[in-house]
Amino acid sequence: MKLAIVTAYPPSKVTLNEYAYHLVKSFRLKEKVTELILLTDVTSGEKDIQFEEDGCKITIKECWKFNSYSNTTKVLKAVNQTKPDAILFNLQFMKFGDKKVVAALGLMLPLLCKRKGIPTIVLLHNILEQVDLGSAGFTTNKLAQKVYNFIGTTLTKLILKSDLVAVTMEKYVTTLVDKYKVDNVKMIPHGTFEIPDSPTQELPEGPLKVMTFGKFGTYKKVESMIEAVEIVRKETGLDLEIVIAGTDNPNVPGYLANAKETYKHVPQLHFTGYVEEVEVEPLFTESAVVVFPYTSTTGSSGVLHQAGSYGRAVVMPNLGDLATLIVDEGYRGEFFEPESVESLANAIKAIVTNNDYRIELGEANYKAATAFPMERITDIYLEEFNKIIDKKK
Template sequence: MKLAIVTAYPPSKVTLTEYAYHLVKSFRQSEKVTELILLTDETPEAKDINFTEKGCKITVKECWKFNSYGNTTKVIKALNETKPDAILFNLQFMKFGDKKVVAALGLALPLMSKLKGIPTIVLLHNILEQVDLGSAGFTTNKLAQKIYNFIGTTLTKLILKADLVAVTMDKYVTTLVDKYKVDNVKMIPHGTFEIPENPSQKLPEGPMKIMAFGKFGTYKKVESMIEAVEIVRKETALDLEIVIAGTDNPNVPGYLENAKETYKHVPQLTFTGYVEENQVEPLFVESAVVVFPYTSTTGSSGVLHQAGSYGKAVVMPNLGDLTTLIEDEGYRGEFFEPESVQSLANAIKAIVTNEAYRIELGETNYKAATAYPMERITNIYLEEFEKIIAKKS
């Protein structure tokens, strides 16, 4: 199978790049895939396709840019040139841009590829029906929220024209089927990127690292985490380092730079900036706790699956999709109330002051992560493509 994937891809700063990297890493090792065609966003640096494992040929076509009105035309042109047997879209609603028209044009691409006769699957990481538009950083204006919801419903109808729409949580399937009366939605788990064998619970010498990982500025805020760790330091006198790993959300440029300036008086506060793929593992391995300083959730969490794969204890807000993931996939963590810095401090304190509890959480999360390796996930996608191809022929 000659498989095309439309996605942002490292070293891109657009969302879902890391997920794309691990999808590609797994797909290329399948005997069913003869060539992978990456239809990616443009980046100044070369795409990261230097895999050490044996795998199929990879062709990269940089054919779209965040917030460009020409994306649709360029992607279709790339499809005409490469002629894939099947196509997978790695999407969320703001994938192609935060301008409404650009976003809409990009999300019409699955329908266009299906109309061209290409078996088409959309992996949709979030659905607007499950997003709190205010706390997720879209808008708090009630009229604007109604407009967003109308646009979101229209765009979802477009996306559902694909042969199959894959979502990462059962409740998303229920929501889409009930609202849109469709039968082409399937739950395919998020999957776990890397699964080291029996990760050690021993921490390196020096301060215990309290780490948050992601793209920050909308519903992922670092202020509460920094202030919470300061409280824990005062209450316990423990040697703690705060690690903010990642970059600004593209919609909030300059957010982390402002945070760095605001909290420059705080000792042992590290902002890593963009994390290269080969630095992800040491970042997690060296951390005692992974914190999710979120005010909202917009889908299944890749960071939670990563934390699980490295056997890490996690601190999470008691809300939305994270709570559902805990219930559905067997992860465990210490919960906090998302608007309370003291609640977050209490949750961090409960783990850093109790090594046995930290280890117990980490081992439970590792067990949950091993249930869904990426190889299993990509095999499910290939099986679904084979069903679509058989049906079309």
């Protein structure tokens, strides 16, 4: 099978590029896949396809740009040139741009590819019905939210015209089936990127690192975490380092720079900036606890799956999709009230002052992560493509 994947891809900074890297890393080792065709966004640096193990041929076609009105035409041209046997779209609603028309044109691609007779699966990481538009940084204006919801419903109908829509949570399946009366939606778990053998719970000497990882500024805010750690320092006397790993959300440029200036008086506060793939493992394994300073959620959390794969204890709000993952996949964490700095401080303190509890949480999360390795997830996608191919025959 010549499998095409339409996605952002490292060194891209467009959302879901990291997920695509791990999809490719797994797909390339499958016997059924003879060639991977990456239909990616244009980047200044070379695409990261250097893997330790040999795999199938990888062809890269840089054929779209974030917020470009010509994306649809250029991606279809690349499809015509490469002639894939099947196409997987790695999507969320603002994948191709944050301009409404650009986003809409890009999301028409699955339908257009299906009409060409190419088996088409869309991996949809979030659905608008489950997103708090205000907290997620789209808009707080009630009228604008109604417009977004109308547009979202229209685009979802387009996406559902593909052969199969894969979502990462069972509640997403229920929502889409109930609202749109379709039967081509399936839950395929997010999956875990890297699963080291029995990750160590030993921490490096020096301060305990309290880390958060992501794109910040909308529903992910660092202020509460910084202030919470300061409270824990005062109450316990512990030597704690605050690690803010990641970049601004595209909707809030300059957010982290402002936070860095605002809290420049806080000791042992470290902003890493963009985290390269090779830096991810030490970032997690050197951390005592991973914090999710979220006020809402917009999909299955890749960071929680990463924290689990490295056996880390986590602190998170008991809301939305994070709460669902606790129930569905068996992750564990110390919870806090989303709007309360004091509650967050108590949650962090519960872990950093109790080493046995930290280890217990980390081991439970590792067990949850090992249930859905990326190798298993990519097998499911190949099985679904084969079903589509057989049906078309």
